[in-house]
Amino acid sequence: MGFGKMDIDRRAFIASLGGIAVVEAMDDETKAEALEHFMVEKIDEAMGGHVELANAQVMPAAEDATVRRGVGSLFAPSGPQNARKMPALAAMSDKPTLMEFFEKRWAPANHVLQSATRAMKTGMSEEIVMACLLHDVVQNLVKVDHAWWGAQMLEPYVSEKISWAIRYHQALRFYPDEKYGYEYPELYTRLYGKDYVPQPHIQKAYEFARNHKWYFEARMITVNDLYAFDPNAKVSIEPFIDIMGRQFKQPKEGLGNDNSPVAHMWRTMMFPDNPL
Numbered sequence: 001m002g003f004g005k006m007d008i009d010r011r012a013f014i015a016s017l018g019g020i021a022v023v024e025a026m027d028d029e030t031k032a033e034a035l036e037h038f039m040v041e042k043i044d045e046a047m048g049g050h051v052e053l054a055n056a057q058v059m060p061a062a063e064d065a066t067v068r069r070g071v072g073s074l075f076a077p078s079g080p081q082n083a084r085k086m087p088a089l090a091a092m093s094d095k096p097t098l099m100e101f102f103e104k105r106w107a108p109a110n111h112v113l114q115s116a117t118r119a120m121k122t123g124m125s126e127e128i129v130m131a132c133l134l135h136d137v138v139q140n141l142v143k144v145d146h147a148w149w150g151a152q153m154l155e156p157y158v159s160e161k162i163s164w165a166i167r168y169h170q171a172l173r174f175y176p177d178e179k180y181g182y183e184y185p186e187l188y189t190r191l192y193g194k195d196y197v198p199q200p201h202i203q204k205a206y207e208f209a210r211n212h213k214w215y216f217e218a219r220m221i222t223v224n225d226l227y228a229f230d231p232n233a234k235v236s237i238e239p240f241i242d243i244m245g246r247q248f249k250q251p252k253e254g255l256g257n258d259n260s261p262v263a264h265m266w267r268t269m270m271f272p273d274n275p276l
């Protein structure tokens, strides 16, 4: 969406996020997202009807929005559109691999790489490292309910434990767990308000997940998530190539060509500019 006609109160924006240190620790993507939230609220205020995000099941769109907020970043790069050009995409081979998606569709994939790097450095299991590496990649396709979409898209190719952990990380993000050092993110308080109550399906998913035998795996995604927004971190896919080989069942026909129940999701990421 474009914000050309509105004045941005820079100080108020920075204060709303918790100060300059918090803002400096954000990567561009996160900053752009936060700015969008801030602007949407300002627009609502300007129109005299401040929407309580805490109770809103449907998030408001700006008057001049051209895409829905939940659309994936391959379809609508985040942030004011004049600052984020639609990226050019390389053609993919006839047998696309997971690595190819990382290089040609999801790059630089900083957030998931940082998350997996931390999981590896802190001695997490290979399945947790893999889950961290893949936990948000679906956000290139779709953002709303991304954990469910992501788990489904990856399910045919990873262990049940990995896809389960990815499915439940979205709900666990909203619930602190002292035992594992997971605090409610300050950023959520800034973005959703301090009395934010997660949607009913999120509450139910949390109740289910916290007593599950794989709770730890999903919880570790959220823990590593907290430390994966460093704009200065140098990360690479290289340390994960062997793990990908062991933990991801690469279909021999190539992703998108294997006639799996989710092949169309991969094809959609291969050809996001196809009109039909």
Ligand SMILES: [Fe+2]
Binding pocket: 135, 136, 146, 169, 170
């Ligand atoms: Fe996520």
Ligand SMILES: [Fe+2]
Binding pocket: 111, 135, 136, 225
């Ligand atoms: Fe994440």
